Each structure stands twice: as C-alpha cells, then as structure tokens.
Amino acid sequence: AQSVSQHNHHVILSEAASLELGCNYSYGGTVNLFWYVQYPGQHLQLLLKYFSGDPLVKGIKGFEAEFIKSKFSFNLRKPSVQWSDTAEYFCAVNPFYNTDKLIFGTGTRLQVFP
Amino acid sequence: GAGVSQSPRYKVAKRGQDVALRCDPISGHVSLFWYQQALGQGPEFLTYFQNEAQLDKSGLPSDRFFAERPEGSVSTLKIQRTQQEDSAVYLCASSFRVNNSPLHFGNGTRLTVT
Numbered sequence: 001a002q003s004v005s006q007h008n009h010h011v012i013l014s015e016a017a018s019l020e021l022g023c024n025y026s027y028g029g030t031v032n033l034f035w036y037v038q039y040p041g042q043h044l045q046l047l048l049k050y051f052s053g054d055p056l057v058k059g060i061k062g063f064e065a066e067f068i069k070s071k072f073s074f075n076l077r078k079p080s081v082q083w084s085d086t087a088e089y090f091c092a093v094n095p096f097y098n099t100d101k102l103i104f105g106t107g108t109r110l111q112v113f114p
Numbered sequence: 115g116a117g118v119s120q121s122p123r124y125k126v127a128k129r130g131q132d133v134a135l136r137c138d139p140i141s142g143h144v145s146l147f148w149y150q151q152a153l154g155q156g157p158e159f160l161t162y163f164q165n166e167a168q169l170d171k172s173g174l175p176s177d178r179f180f181a182e183r184p185e186g187s188v189s190t191l192k193i194q195r196t197q198q199e200d201s202a203v204y205l206c207a208s209s210f211r212v213n214n215s216p217l218h219f220g221n222g223t224r225l226t227v228t
Contacts, residue, residue: 004156032214034216042221043117043118043222045219046216046218049216051214090157098212099162099212099213100147100209100211100215101162102159103159104149106155107156
C-alpha cells in the first residue's frame with residue numbers, strides 16, 4: 001500500500017547533538033513534501049516544504065531537509081539541537097496534482113535534554 | 115487571531131451521543147480539510163472541501179461521520195451515535211489555494227467517548 005514511513009518513533013538527544021529523522025514514501029510521480037512540527041500543547045506548524053528545484057531545502061529554526069528522488073526519501077536534519085526542539089515531528093507527502101491533501105507519517109517524538 | 119480556530123477544545127461524550135465539532139478556517143482560504151489523529155499516530159485524512167463543495171470524503175470511517183461547509187467558510191464535523199473508537203483529536207486545516215500551498219492547522223478538538 002502507498003504510505004509515508006518514519007522509522008524513528010522516539011529519539012532522545014543531548015543539546016548540541018546533531019539530528020537526522022528519516023522519512024520515506026512509496027508514491028510514484030511528482031510529489032510535494034513537508035515536515036511539520038508539533039510542540040507540546042500547540043498546533044501543527046510547517047517547518048519546511050519541497051515543491052521543486054534545489055533538493056536541499058532550508059526551513060525555520062535551523063532545520064533543513066534533503067529530497068533524494070532515487071531513494072524516495074526526505075530526511076530532516078539539524079546540526080545542533082536545542083532543548084526547545086523537543087516536539088513531535090511529522091513528515092507529510094502530497095502525491096496529488098489537484099489538491100493540497102496530505103498523507104502523514106506516524107511521527108517521531110524528539111526529546112532533547114540539557 | 116489569524117489562525118485556524120476550532121471549538122470546543124475538549125469534548126467528552128457518552129457512547130451513543132451525537133457531537134458537532136466546529137472549524138473556522140483562515141479568512142479567504144479556499145481549501146478545508148478534516149483529519150483524525152489517534153494517540154501516538156499521525157493525522158489521518160477524513161474529508162476535504164473546496165469552498166462549499168465536498169470533493170473528497172474517502173477518509174470518513176463510517177456513515178456516522180458527516181461534514182459540511184455550507185457557505186464556504188466555517189465547517190462542522192458531526193459524529194452521530196459516538197463509539198469509543200471515535201476517541202481522538204480531530205484536526206481542521208485550511209489552505210489558501212487548491213494546490214501547492216501549505217496547510218495551516220488548528221489546535222484540534224480532543225474527543226473522548228466514555
């Protein structure tokens with residue numbers, strides 16, 4: 001079945017450690033790709049998006065993601081995490097040409113300790 | 115505020131009761147989506163409106179679920195004869211255009227069916 005996979009369900013890091021969260025999808029053709037973040041008690045917020053062009057996209061708060069078409073991947077990275085990055089991170093894919101409907105992964109819970 | 119507004123924030127219903135969840139999208143946003151998020155899972159698509167037209171209701175889990183957006187702005191998700199498996203956070207999102215624009219999410223309504 002077509003899906004979005006996030007293999008890391010729970011990640012625990014110390015401040016200043018580097019972060020990489022995996023995201024793979026199984027849709028063919030053109031896709032739009034997103035990472036959303038949900039801080040405790042808050043709504044889902046857009047971190048970054050990829051529609052076309054440079055496969056390395058930069059988002060807010062120092063996050064970036066790289067689209068590798070051959071691997072159907074869109075991994076999220078940050079060189080040095082902060083305690084305030086503690087949140088749940090969701091990868092999402094739009095494989096449709098005529099709607100902004102998103103298919104989400106199951107999410108990765110990130111805990112950063114000082 | 116300028117964000118997507120959902121009410122109520124929390125709803126407790128006894129099994130068998132009907133509930134109605136409201137969403138006020140960002141003004142001028144054409145597209146409106148409802149998602150269901152179970153504990154520990156990513157959001158799952160329920161239904162999609164473009165203005166007042168419900169173009170996709172493929173994610174509604176049963177005929178107990180009904181959504182409307184009669185004037186192309188505010189939307190209501192109604193669940194009849196609630197069951198325990200309906201317990202989840204119901205998220206509303208809107209986007210400015212029909213395609214290639216990110217979704218803006220509300221805080222959600224947490225529904226608990228006892």
